[in-house]
Amino acid sequence: ARYFRQAAGIPSFDHDFMIVGGGNAGGVVASRLGEVADYNALATEAGPSDKDVFDIQVLALAANIWFGSSVDWNFTTSPQVNAGNQILEYPRAKIRGEYGKLASPNVASLSEQGQYDPALHSKDGKLGVTAPFSDHPLNDLLLEATNQLSNEYPFLQDLNGGRPIGLGAHCRVGQAIIAHGSRSSSASAYLSHASDNVHVLLNTSVSRVVPTAESGGNDFRTIELRAGSDNATMKLTANKEVVVSAGVIQTPQRLLLSGIGPKDELDTLGITTFVDNPSVGKNFSDHVTISIKFLTDLPSTSFDETEALAQWKSNHTGRFALSQHMPQTGWVRFPEDSPPFRDGATDPTAGLNLPHVEVFFVGISEGQGGNMTLSVNIVDLTPVPRGSLTLATESPFDQPIIDPALLTSPLDTAILLEGFCDTPAPPSGGSIADEEVIRYIQNNANSFGHGAGTCSTAPFEVSWGVVDPDFRLRDVKGLRIVDASVLPFVASEHLQAPVYALAEWASDVIKCSHSS
Numbered sequence: 297a298r299y300f301r302q303a304a305g306i307p308s309f310d311h312d313f314m315i316v317g318g319g320n321a322g323g324v325v326a327s328r329l330g331e332v333a334d335y336n337a338l339a340t341e342a343g344p345s346d347k348d349v350f351d352i353q354v355l356a357l358a359a360n361i362w363f364g365s366s367v368d369w370n371f372t373t374s375p376q377v378n379a380g381n382q383i384l385e386y387p388r389a390k391i392r393g394e395y396g397k398l399a400s401p402n403v404a405s406l407s408e409q410g411q412y413d414p415a416l417h418s419k420d421g422k423l424g425v426t427a428p429f430s431d432h433p434l435n436d437l438l439l440e441a442t443n444q445l446s447n448e449y450p451f452l453q454d455l456n457g458g459r460p461i462g463l464g465a466h467c468r469v470g471q472a473i474i475a476h477g478s479r480s481s482s483a484s485a486y487l488s489h490a491s492d493n494v495h496v497l498l499n500t501s502v503s504r505v506v507p508t509a510e511s512g513g514n515d516f517r518t519i520e521l522r523a524g525s526d527n528a529t530m531k532l533t534a535n536k537e538v539v540v541s542a543g544v545i546q547t548p549q550r551l552l553l554s555g556i557g558p559k560d561e562l563d564t565l566g567i568t569t570f571v572d573n574p575s576v577g578k579n580f581s582d583h584v585t586i587s588i589k590f591l592t593d594l595p596s597t598s599f600d601e602t603e604a605l606a607q608w609k610s611n612h613t614g615r616f617a618l619s620q621h622m623p624q625t626g627w628v629r630f631p632e633d634s635p636p637f638r639d640g641a642t643d644p645t646a647g648l649n650l651p652h653v654e655v656f657f658v659g660i661s662e663g664q665g666g667n668m669t670l671s672v673n674i675v676d677l678t679p680v681p682r683g684s685l686t687l688a689t690e691s692p693f694d695q696p697i698i699d700p701a702l703l704t705s706p707l708d709t710a711i712l713l714e715g716f717c718d719t720p721a722p723p724s725g726g727s728i729a730d731e732e733v734i735r736y737i738q739n740n741a742n743s744f745g746h747g748a749g750t751c752s753t754a755p756f757e758v759s760w761g762v763v764d765p766d767f768r769l770r771d772v773k774g775l776r777i778v779d780a781s782v783l784p785f786v787a788s789e790h791l792q793a794p795v796y797a798l799a800e801w802a803s804d805v806i807k808c809s810h811s812s
């Protein structure tokens with residue numbers, strides 16, 4: 297691909313496709329469309345190149361580029377009324393590529409001997425997937441937990457074997473999107489290898505999509521962006537289509553700013569409605585989590601970070617080639633008669649092979665008395681609530697109102713409580729009353745950063761939903777959406793893999809619809 301830091305540098309704007317956002321999905325779509333030699337594609341990304349941000353390449357430095365940094369949008373939620381009225385940070389990447397580094401189920405796998413098993417998985421994909429290993433005493437202890445608690449936490453050899461339930465308590469099953477010690481992403485694995493008919497315009501934010509002047513009606517192949525040192529407004533029209541891949545927050549925000557959304561909401565802000573679609577910005581679904589810390593009686597395993605960074609710089613190996621996370625995760629399915637379902641609540645999982653909660657070993661740090669502290673996230677993987685995304689103002693520069701509606705269903709609290717009670721590392725000092733745990737959940741619940749659904753796909757034959765199964769925006773011509781916002785609900789896993797899959801699928805659909 298060819299990169300431009302200013303619109304003025306682009307030789308011509310005669311592009312067949314214009315992609316808004318160069319993140320997880322946008323990077324895939326732009327590079328896949330570029331595989332057709334006859335096409336030109338322009339991807340516009342509000343953030344910088346990942347190559348300009350050292351910390352994004354080093355997995356262990358990931359915390360430096362999250363909320364509060366210049367490559368995060370630094371959004372916050374509206375007060376979460378059922379979660380202690382907290383106003384929560386809602387990190388979103390603002391950079392070519394994306395944040396995530398953990399490969400969720402369905403990405404890759406290794407056999408019991410730590411060898412790649414070709415019978416189960418392909419090895420020809422673009423992304424690098426690695427089983428990061430660190431020789432750590434917790435690895436063996438967690439493996440021992442799968443013996444002692446074999447009902448709740450059977451040993452899970454293969455995260456991608458079709459039934460992700462159990463504890464992968466060894467490096468064999470912890471999979472991360474890492475290639476040769478560096479983060480692998482849609483930027484490094486897709487865009488960087490795209491041919492020169494793909495142009496990537498960095499540091500440039502698209503304000504909205506607008507009707508294409510010469511066509512009239514609901515033809516939305518034109519994007520409006522701010523470019524140049526005076527931030528002047530510029531309009532560019534794609535010959536074939538615009539694909540919006542600005543993510544779960546900005547995609548619905550850009551549609552609403554463009555007059556595509558619920559008319560009553562747009563009227564309130566004085567925005568002219570082009571397409572009255574009540575589903576835009578609704579149906580927001582995200583994993584809800586609580587974080588707990590355990591002080592262990594194991595000595596701290598902290599290491600010399602300066603040395604580790606020097607090693608990474610020299611050959612991309614060592615502790616800085618791993619994320620701060622432990623390589624294990626636990627995926628737990630509760631029995632049918634467990635407390636959350638005793639009063640008749642319907643099981644929210646999509647099938648019997650799916651877990652209700654994830655037990656995510658976030659990391660280890662030095663705690664009291666030089667001993668190791670283990671941080672664990674309990675994640676509700678099938679949240680019932682549906683939140684919303686609405687405009688606060690008509691300005692493209694203001695953040696919208698982000699309401700993931702955490703814990704607005706009692707079932708979510710019950711599932712987190714059950715997950716807490718089932719944790720393989722119970723709190724020391726005796727049991728804690730359920731009421732106390734519930735209070736903790738309600739005051740400390742947080743989003744897990746896996747938002748989806750704000751521009752949900754719906755079948756062709758229904759009148760609700762934002763896009764049809766071919767990713768086309770309803771009642772509009774020339775505009776598709778391809779990103780996490782089109783997932784009808786958040787999947788029971790980390791979201792990168794589903795987003796890569798849908799972006800690959802969408803790229804084929806788009807190519808097919810334009811092939812003669």
Ligand SMILES: Cc1cc2nc3c(=O)[nH]c(=O)nc-3n(C[C@H](O)[C@H](O)[C@H](O)COP(=O)(O)OP(=O)(O)OC[C@H]3O[C@@H](n4cnc5c(N)ncnc54)[C@H](O)[C@@H]3O)c2cc1C
Nearest residue numbers: 317319320321342390396397398502543779780790791792
């Ligand atoms: C902190 C954090 C950690 C995560 N960790 C993991 C993980 O370990 N494993 C995992 O599987 N998933 C993880 N996820 C989830 C995963 O990263 C997201 O679900 C996924 O990246 C969503 O992809 P997307 O294409 O929808 O959006 P994004 O990847 O967010 O891409 C949207 C892009 O559009 C750009 N953009 C937005 N508005 C505009 C505009 N107006 N003009 C131009 N460009 C614009 C943004 O800057 C961004 O680059 C994590 C998410 C977060 C927030």
